[in-house]
Amino acid sequence: AQSVTQPDIHITVSEGASLELRCNYSYGATPYLFWYVQSPGQGLQLLLKYFSGDTLVQGIKGFEAEFKRSQSSFNLRKPSVHWSDAAEYFCAVGPYNTNAGKSTFGDGTTLTVKP
Amino acid sequence: DVKVTQSSRYLVKRTGEKVFLECVQDMDHENMFWYRQDPGLGLRLIYFSYDVKMKEKGDIPEGYSVSREKKERFSLILESASTNQTSMYLCASSPGGNQGTAGELFFGEGSRLTVL
Numbered sequence: 487a488q489s490v491t492q493p494d495i496h497i498t499v500s501e502g503a504s505l506e507l508r509c510n511y512s513y514g515a516t517p518y519l520f521w522y523v524q525s526p527g528q529g530l531q532l533l534l535k536y537f538s539g540d541t542l543v544q545g546i547k548g549f550e551a552e553f554k555r556s557q558s559s560f561n562l563r564k565p566s567v568h569w570s571d572a573a574e575y576f577c578a579v580g581p582y583n584t585n586a587g588k589s590t591f592g593d594g595t596t597l598t599v600k601p
Numbered sequence: 602d603v604k605v606t607q608s609s610r611y612l613v614k615r616t617g618e619k620v621f622l623e624c625v626q627d628m629d630h631e632n633m634f635w636y637r638q639d640p641g642l643g644l645r646l647i648y649f650s651y652d653v654k655m656k657e658k659g660d661i662p663e664g665y666s667v668s669r670e671k672k673e674r675f676s677l678i679l680e681s682a683s684t685n686q687t688s689m690y691l692c693a694s695s696p697g698g699n700q701g702t703a704g705e706l707f708f709g710e711g712s713r714l715t716v717l
Contacts, residue, residue, distance in 0.1 A: 518704045529605075529691055529708035537704075576644070580704030588634065588659065589706060593643040
């Protein structure tokens with residue numbers, strides 16, 4: 487069965503500092519991997535995704551993530567955090583069968599940005 | 602702009618009431634999902650549907666049912682609401698097949714339900 491672990495429940499960084507959010511997955515084949523962001527009181531929005539090819543993927547809002555098969559990781563990074571990045575971040579593994587499957591989410595990491 | 606619309610952002614209901622949460626998507630997606638989100642528990646899948654009139658149980662289907670009579674609409678039903686169903690409910694849709702966005706979930710803004 488597929489699973490996703492986000493080891494950090496809560497992270498605090500200063501505005502302008504770099505950010506890395508960790509994600510580890512368990513999956514039997516090459517996974518579809520996603521990062522979503524959720525602002526307070528809102529639904530989730532896709533930041534970026536990995537399906538195949540280049541292991542470094544670029545997303546919206548200046549985020550990027552790197553797929554490392556050997557480490558079963560898909561960590562999210564941003565070189566300089568802005569106060570508006572404060573939100574909850576979810577890593578997810580997509581369904582093997584995109585026609586009828588379901589995604590598996592990590593429990594999320596809450597990001598606080600200090601001025 | 603693609604959109605998933607949930608009919609109510611905030612609802613307050615009484616224990617034992619029947620509750621309908623409606624979700625509509627305008628992207629012609631095959632798959633639709635209902636999640637609930639609670640602090641410390643992440644997103645938990647209640648039900649999903651991969652075709653009209655088809656439904657599959659998710660991880661926590663007890664106390665819920667769903668209806669998908671049309672491709673664009675997926676309804677979550679609480680037959681007899683209870684206080685432990687107070688939560689944020691999120692609807693999502695995704696395309697099937699091998700499209701570029703296959704597997705990607707598009708979420709509505711959520712419906713916060715309080716059961717008194």
